[in-house]
Amino acid sequence: MIVVAGGTGNVGREIVRQLVDVGEAVTALTRDPAKARVPAGATAVAADLTEPSTLGPALTGASAVFLLSGYSPDIFAEAEKAGVRRVVLLSGGSAETGDRGNAVARYMIETEDALRVSGLAWTMVRPRMFMTNAFQWTAQIKAGVVRAPWADVPSAVIDPADIAAVAVKALVSAEHEGREYPVTGPEALRPGDRVRILGQALGRDLRYEAQPDDEARAEMLQQMPAEYVDAFFGFYSDGILDEATVYPTVTEVTGRPPRTFADWAVANVGRFQ
Numbered sequence: 614m615i616v617v618a619g620g621t622g623n624v625g626r627e628i629v630r631q632l633v634d635v636g637e638a639v640t641a642l643t644r645d646p647a648k649a650r651v652p653a654g655a656t657a658v659a660a661d662l663t664e665p666s667t668l669g670p671a672l673t674g675a676s677a678v679f680l681l682s683g684y685s686p687d688i689f690a691e692a693e694k695a696g697v698r699r700v701v702l703l704s705g706g707s708a709e710t711g712d713r714g715n716a717v718a719r720y721m722i723e724t725e726d727a728l729r730v731s732g733l734a735w736t737m738v739r740p741r742m743f744m745t746n747a748f749q750w751t752a753q754i755k756a757g758v759v760r761a762p763w764a765d766v767p768s769a770v771i772d773p774a775d776i777a778a779v780a781v782k783a784l785v786s787a788e789h790e791g792r793e794y795p796v797t798g799p800e801a802l803r804p805g806d807r808v809r810i811l812g813q814a815l816g817r818d819l820r821y822e823a824q825p826d827d828e829a830r831a832e833m834l835q836q837m838p839a840e841y842v843d844a845f846f847g848f849y850s851d852g853i854l855d856e857a858t859v860y861p862t863v864t865e866v867t868g869r870p871p872r873t874f875a876d877w878a879v880a881n882v883g884r885f886q
């Protein structure tokens with residue numbers, strides 16, 4: 614049996630679906646199983662990652678677990694106690710910066726460090742910017758103009774389903790233990806490129822406007838703590854995070870290339886209409 618934390622999230626729900634498709638027994642962890650709508654063949658189990666001591670029963674009998682970064686390292690001790698052999702961790706490119714002064718990089722680095730010193734076998738999955746982040750623009754896309762910051766910063770955006778495909782390979786086989794995988798899409802795109810591609814998928818003229826830093830900062834402060842806002846400015850204004858480099862990981866691990874943003878946009882037009 615394989616346990617998937619964040620089994621309702623962008624990456625986790627794809628992992629659950631893909632594991633069911635290959636015939637694995639799957640437990641999807643969620644805070645609210647009644648709302649989880651997991652695929653037939655998977656079981657939703659209530660668990661709160663902020664309370665590691667409650668995870669034991671859900672983990673018992675699992676051969677491998679998919680976990681998210683930013684929670685207590687006690688989760689790894691619970692997994693070991695429950696007899697789990699292998700953990701696949703959703704980390705991020707920022708773990709590679711080594712910058713513990715950056716709040717986002719820090720929680721990824723600290724979670725990776727705790728997993729490395731545990732007795733568990735591990736695989737670090739380090740995706741760059743998710744294609745699904747474009748859903749943040751839905752209201753602006755409906756209105757025809759997207760204002761977003763960091764106009765000149767390209768990111769090799771990745772479909773969460775491709776991150777999941779890499780994670781699934783690492784969950785079901787010992788072959789990927791001890792590996793740190795940078796996971797990217799097939800091309801680096803600036804925000805304006807992504808808006809243009811979404812417009813082509815929708816058959817509409819969309820305009821991109823570079824959002825000034827002060828306006829972006831004020832908007833972000835309404836959505837997240839200041840240390841995370843500073844972290845994103847560190848990534849994209851100060852340039853500590855390289856998301857432009859394209860890696861062959863998806864092709865090498867899964868045997869097929871990652872999806873393009875254009876294909877993802879066509880598959881998701883319904884979400885922007």
Ligand SMILES: NC(=O)c1ccc[n+]([C@@H]2O[C@H](COP(=O)([O-])OP(=O)(O)OC[C@H]3O[C@@H](n4cnc5c(N)ncnc54)[C@H](OP(=O)(O)O)[C@@H]3O)[C@@H](O)[C@H]2O)c1
Pocket residue numbers: 618619620621622623624625642643644645649660661662663681682703704705706740741742743746773
């Ligand atoms: N977006 C990006 O560009 C990007 C890039 C690199 C790395 N990442 C990493 O990816 C993570 C997000 O992944 P995602 O997009 O797949 O997630 P998501 O769609 O934001 O969903 C979050 C998941 O975490 C679960 N969750 C949240 N708090 C929980 C708790 N206390 N106990 C149990 N489960 C909890 C939620 O489950 P329920 O609500 O059902 O309980 C949900 O399944 C980020 O936090 C970041 O670490 C993101």
